[in-house]
Amino acid sequence: MTTGAIRRTTEWRSWGRVDRGEHFVATPGYRADVIDAFQSFADASQSTLAVGLGRSYGDSGLNVGNGLINMGGVDRLMAFDDERGVLRAEAGASVWDILEFAVPRGYFLPTTPGTRFVTLGGAIANDVHGKNHHSAGTIGCHIERICLLRSDRGVVEIAADKEPELFAATIAGLGLTGVILWADLKLTRIPSSVVAVETTPFENLNEFYERAKATGDKAEHTVAWVDCLASGDSLGRGLFTAADWDEKAATRKIARPGGLTAPFETPSFLLNRLTIAAFNEFYYRLGRMRAGRTTLAYDKFHYPLDGVREWNRLYGPRGFYQYQSVIPPKDAAEATREMLRAISKEGDGSFLAVLKTFGARRSPGLLSFPMEGTTLALDFPNRGEKTLQLFATLDKIVMDAGGRLYPAKDGRIPPGVFHASYPHAEKFAEHIDPQLSSTFWERVKRT
Amino acid sequence: MNSSSTQRPRKVLILGALSGVAEATARAMARDGAELALVARNEEKLAAVAKDLELRGAGKVVTAVDDLASGEDVAVRMRGFSDLLGGIDTIFLFYGVLGDQDEADRDSTEVRRIIDINFTSAAEWMTAGVDHLENSAHEKPAIVVASSVAGDRGRRSNYAYGAAKGGLSVFAQGLAHRMAATGKTRVCVAKLGFVKTAMTAHLDRSGPLWAEPETVAEALVRALDKGGPIIYVPGFWRFIMLAVRATPAFVFNKVNL
Numbered sequence: 001m002t003t004g005a006i007r008r009t010t011e012w013r014s015w016g017r018v019d020r021g022e023h024f025v026a027t028p029g030y031r032a033d034v035i036d037a038f039q040s041f042a043d044a045s046q047s048t049l050a051v052g053l054g055r056s057y058g059d060s061g062l063n064v065g066n067g068l069i070n071m072g073g074v075d076r077l078m079a080f081d082d083e084r085g086v087l088r089a090e091a092g093a094s095v096w097d098i099l100e101f102a103v104p105r106g107y108f109l110p111t112t113p114g115t116r117f118v119t120l121g122g123a124i125a126n127d128v129h130g131k132n133h134h135s136a137g138t139i140g141c142h143i144e145r146i147c148l149l150r151s152d153r154g155v156v157e158i159a160a161d162k163e164p165e166l167f168a169a170t171i172a173g174l175g176l177t178g179v180i181l182w183a184d185l186k187l188t189r190i191p192s193s194v195v196a197v198e199t200t201p202f203e204n205l206n207e208f209y210e211r212a213k214a215t216g217d218k219a220e221h222t223v224a225w226v227d228c229l230a231s232g233d234s235l236g237r238g239l240f241t242a243a244d245w246d247e248k249a250a251t252r253k254i255a256r257p258g259g260l261t262a263p264f265e266t267p268s269f270l271l272n273r274l275t276i277a278a279f280n281e282f283y284y285r286l287g288r289m290r291a292g293r294t295t296l297a298y299d300k301f302h303y304p305l306d307g308v309r310e311w312n313r314l315y316g317p318r319g320f321y322q323y324q325s326v327i328p329p330k331d332a333a334e335a336t337r338e339m340l341r342a343i344s345k346e347g348d349g350s351f352l353a354v355l356k357t358f359g360a361r362r363s364p365g366l367l368s369f370p371m372e373g374t375t376l377a378l379d380f381p382n383r384g385e386k387t388l389q390l391f392a393t394l395d396k397i398v399m400d401a402g403g404r405l406y407p408a409k410d411g412r413i414p415p416g417v418f419h420a421s422y423p424h425a426e427k428f429a430e431h432i433d434p435q436l437s438s439t440f441w442e443r444v445k446r447t
Numbered sequence: 448m449n450s451s452s453t454q455r456p457r458k459v460l461i462l463g464a465l466s467g468v469a470e471a472t473a474r475a476m477a478r479d480g481a482e483l484a485l486v487a488r489n490e491e492k493l494a495a496v497a498k499d500l501e502l503r504g505a506g507k508v509v510t511a512v513d514d515l516a517s518g519e520d521v522a523v524r525m526r527g528f529s530d531l532l533g534g535i536d537t538i539f540l541f542y543g544v545l546g547d548q549d550e551a552d553r554d555s556t557e558v559r560r561i562i563d564i565n566f567t568s569a570a571e572w573m574t575a576g577v578d579h580l581e582n583s584a585h586e587k588p589a590i591v592v593a594s595s596v597a598g599d600r601g602r603r604s605n606y607a608y609g610a611a612k613g614g615l616s617v618f619a620q621g622l623a624h625r626m627a628a629t630g631k632t633r634v635c636v637a638k639l640g641f642v643k644t645a646m647t648a649h650l651d652r653s654g655p656l657w658a659e660p661e662t663v664a665e666a667l668v669r670a671l672d673k674g675g676p677i678i679y680v681p682g683f684w685r686f687i688m689l690a691v692r693a694t695p696a697f698v699f700n701k702v703n704l
Contacts, residue, residue, distance in 0.1 A: 032492070
């Protein structure tokens with residue numbers, strides 16, 4: 001059922017819900033309709049951005065005042081190469097669609113973000129990573145071919161050996177190098193759909209690094225939750241999780257996302273230092289109590305937040321920011337300590353602070369975020385100027401240590417910080433489709 | 448779960464296979480290993496949907512390009528669709544047009560188009576379909592027709608569409624009555640509320656009344672085995688429409704619907 005309908009709406013928001021505005025949204029059902037929608041935005045002199053399930057936290061998934069092509073309906077699986085484990089799927093196919101196909105056949109995504117509600121196109125545009133970054137790299141390391149719709153060239157297929165520069169610009173390209181129509185993803189074999197998990201508490205940041213070093217590459221998946229409000233001797237305490245696919249389990253069961261939806265926005269007054277500190281304290285103690293070995297269905301390990309739909313509303317009507325940085329190994333420990341100190345001092349921490357060591361495997365993506373070092377990701381309720389000031393402090397620590405921030409999580413990175421930490425940004429800009437843009441790019445681009 | 452756990456997977460004919468609800472329903476059937484025959488007008492889109500359904504678990508997928516709104520040789524064409532799968536035991540009828548009521552107010556040919564597609568042709572396909580289903584080997588063949596809550600009360604913004612869907616609902620109800628007495632085929636008409644599909648992409652779709660195609664699809668698959676002959680999807684629409692029908696005209700006339 002083709003309709004050329006383009007709807008004017010203020011409903012489309014970033015996942016953090018701080019950034020919003022009016023958009024003109026096309027909702028194609030088929031690839032041919034995407035081409036039509038792209039053309040009609042061009043005819044209306046509106047810039048365009050293809051979007052998926054809207055999990056980008058900041059303004060990289062917005063194009064305020066202009067056009068969006070919602071790719072959610074263009075979500076078909078197209079082909080599977082059984083011998084090589086390569087799946088071709090339309091850009092709107094979600095991690096969930098891919099898992100539903102792959103898991104019963106004994107495959108998994110080579111690496112997965114922490115939610116199933118991410119499209120293949122979005123995963124490529126942000127070059128997402130997962131808990132196995134140290135072994136698998138980013139998703140971009142496993143994309144073999146991409147079909148792009150360009151306003152100046154029409155439909156083009158690119159790969160590492162076919163227009164390699166455009167290919168490298170498209171991976172982590174924030175959707176700006178062309179509308180991704182489909183892509184080939186090389187899946188990975190799994191022995192079962194169960195992970196064997198070992199959780200170990202650590203009392204402070206030093207212990208985290210000891211634990212991370214001791215574990216090294218021995219576990220495929222590692223991640224740590226950190227209590228970002230603990231201070232003094234406990235600064236950086238948390239829970240370290242190491243996991244591997246369970247060779248002994250025989251199940252290959254697909255797990256359906258839970259049906260819980262956050263029922264309302266948490267009133268702002270409930271989000272304060274006291275409640276957040278209490279939550280962190282509770283979570284840490286609970287984790288310590290439950291520490292040890294266990295086995296979990298893959299969804300409980302990889303997608304714990306998928307259990308509650310629209311959890312982003314829990315941060316209240318003003319929304320929230322996410323701040324994710326990576327610091328190269330040399331200064332990682334010291335810079336991370338400094339950041340945690342600043343956050344704990346400010347007292348405006350988050351429920352979910354995540355610490356992880358990235359490995360050395362490099363993505364082909366010119367604007368790819370991960371690099372070898374330590375990544376720290378935190379949510380902050382939006383308290384306006386106060387929050388932004390804390391971010392300025394953190395920015396300085398990150399920049400001094402030669403680190404960078406993740407555009408997918410951002411809604412405010414200063415252009416200078418962006419360009420200083422992404423040296424390939426100018427080279428990337430040469431490959432941008434003149435018809436495409438985003439609020440993020442309008443904010444940081446050099447004219 | 449549907450009857451596929453006790454029987455072999457269903458052989459399903461989907462009339463109008465390219466709509467959002469149709470595709471979601473086909474995916475739900477594919478997960479259970481059903482064999483599917485897809486009919487619609489656009490060959491390229493049919494091919495994309497068919498391949499996807501194969502990968503999602505369908506036992507077999509065949510397609511036919513056909514303009515279902517045309518009423519010529521319906522019985523012969525029905526046999527042709529059925530032969531593609533070597534017989535069918537299940538039919539979903541999804542195709543339809545919303546039409547343009549403003550246009551219909553001015554021009555009676557739009558009225559005819561809306562009613563011909565949504566009612567006349569659909570009634571013919573159901574009549575021809577039931578004959579096939581009665582001959583199938585399946586114990587409980589079923590035909591599920593997508594209708595609309597718009598058929599429960601005429602309103603100025605879409606009464607031609609509403610009339611056609613209302614007529615279709617009554618037709619299906621009557622066919623279900625006939626089958627209850629003389630046949631084995633289940634006939635069920637599903638009155639759909641607001642669904643987030645391409646057909647409604649131009650509307651403001653916020654609020655609790657809007658359902659995802661997947662939710663609707665689950666209800667339609669369930670309808671193959673139980674409930675009916677008239678179901679509302681999602682179920683709360685039964686109560687909304689009860690209230691809408693009970694509203695006195697002097698009040699209803701003041702509401703811009």
